[in-house]
Amino acid sequence: MNLVFDTNSPGFLPETSDGFLPFRTATFKKLYSQSKAPTRGPKPQVIGLAPQRWQMSFQSDTLNWSDANALMTVLEGLEGGTILFKAWHPQLRFPQKYRGGFSGLTRHGGGAFDGTCNITGVGGTLKTLTLSNLPDAFQFTLGDMVSFPFGDTQLLFRILADATANNSGVVTVSVTPTLPISLSVTTPPIVATVFKPWCLASIDADSIDGPIDGNTGSVSFSAVQVG
Numbered sequence: 035m036n037l038v039f040d041t042n043s044p045g046f047l048p049e050t051s052d053g054f055l056p057f058r059t060a061t062f063k064k065l066y067s068q069s070k071a072p073t074r075g076p077k078p079q080v081i082g083l084a085p086q087r088w089q090m091s092f093q094s095d096t097l098n099w100s101d102a103n104a105l106m107t108v109l110e111g112l113e114g115g116t117i118l119f120k121a122w123h124p125q126l127r128f129p130q131k132y133r134g135g136f137s138g139l140t141r142h143g144g145g146a147f148d149g150t151c152n153i154t155g156v157g158g159t160l161k162t163l164t165l166s167n168l169p170d171a172f173q174f175t176l177g178d179m180v181s182f183p184f185g186d187t188q189l190l191f192r193i194l195a196d197a198t199a200n201n202s203g204v205v206t207v208s209v210t211p212t213l214p215i216s217l218s219v220t221t222p223p224i225v226a227t228v229f230k231p232w233c234l235a236s237i238d239a240d241s242i243d244g245p246i247d248g249n250t251g252s253v254s255f256s257a258v259q260v261g
Contacts, residue, residue, distance in 0.1 A: 037101050044234060048105055051230040057092045062123050075246040086211035088190055088233055090121055093254040102251030106244040109255055114239035121235035121257060128173040129228050137167045140201025149229025153185060160213040164206045172199040174207055181231035182224050183194040187261025190233035233259045
């Protein structure tokens with residue numbers, strides 16, 4: 035398979051030569067920090083104690099021994115989670131309507147589309163983002179992801195409903211988790227990405243497992259978003 039390794043810090047996980055992650059299975063789900071109390075009414079009382087974060091798990095394809103050993107070594111090099119990495123969902127390198135990539139897509143106003151766009155609106159309920167500088171009629175699908183820098187970290191959000199950009203390359207999307215209270219429109223605008231949307235993550239050192247059998251091996255581990 036011949037994995038390609040990112041030498042930056044924090045870096046992306048090793049990828050295949052065609053730019054995909056070498057994982058057969060992966061899960062991204064929200065990690066909640068909540069206090070719950072039953073009530074006399076039909077609904078429990080639920081209070082969020084901290085921002086929601088993404089927790090994730092990965093299991094690689096069956097790799098040749100050399101690649102499996104290299105992947106294990108990279109994971110061990112994260113020093114038990116003290117060194118962060120950039121995590122993205124292996125099935126969401128591109129939005130679902132564009133599995134083959136963005137070739138041939140042009141931004142509204144001109145220029146090749148590379149997966150980046152501008153944040154030009156934040157909903158008052160902190161549940162929606164307005165994105166611009168997209169191709170006309172660009173389509174988002176329930177379950178796509180988008181990420182953007184915020185302070186010294188990178189935040190990752192899942193899109194909650196299908197949405198299509200208008201003929202000016204602008205679209206408003208519903209997202210989860212809830213956006214930060216201090217997020218606002220800036221000049222120049224915050225640049226978001228729908229190509230390999232990612233967050234900073236810390237690996238769970240005890241979860242790293244790499245059964246290697248003869249000339250092959252499969253590596254698995256879990257991690258959680260930080261920041």
